[in-house]
Amino acid sequence: MNAITDMTVRAADGTPTSLDQWRGKVLLIVNTASKCGFTPQYEGLEALHRDLSPRGFEVLAFPCNQFGAQEPGDAAEIANFCSLTYDVTFPVFAKIDVNGNNADPLFERLKAAAPGVMGSKAIKWNFTKFLIDRSGGVVTRYAPTTKPAEMRKDIEALL
Incomplete structure (x- = not known):
């Protein structure tokens, strides 16, 4: 398994969902939290998603309560918050762990491919972001403090 798009994750309702449906797109995978x-x-x-999705870009959000x-809510509460507060139209998946023994395999792959500061693998906080190229390869990791607009040039370079 080489490409991130070869992996399967859980949709918000818990059903297995293949990332293959995003094959050939530039992805920004983010661990999120509502509070x-x-x-x-x-x-x-959402602004990046709306502006760049016609060119083959998608944001994929993975809520995490670690x-x-x-992120204390259940899937329905998270979806409601994202929709009502930020009018989110990109996919928000099932709540996961990104660190520890129960870390989701997707985030294990992301962390291994793009370590953080000084080679650390652990996710440090909510809104850590991973940029994925059209072939499903991990390009880079962005810190939680990196604002979405600051990533736009990197994303556009891959489109």
Whole structure:
């Protein structure tokens, strides 16, 4: 398995979902939370998604409650929050762990392919972002503090 798009994740309702449906697209995979200081980044992520999706770009969000218990809701509550607060139209998947023994295999692959500062593999906080090229390869990791607009040039270079 070489490409991220060869993997299967869980949709918000828990059903297995192949990332193959996004094969050939540039992806931004983000671990998200509804009650985090970085939560307003949903607005910038949605702006990128709306502006660049016609050119083959998608944001994929994976809620996570591992950092300060900032994503306590169930799938319906998370979807409702994203829709009503930020008018999110990109996919929001099932809540996952990104670190530890129960870390989702997708995030294990992402962390191995794009380590953080000083080679650390662990996700440090909500809204860590991974840019994936059209072939399903991991290009880079962005810190939670990186605003979506700051990634636009990197994304456009892959489109």
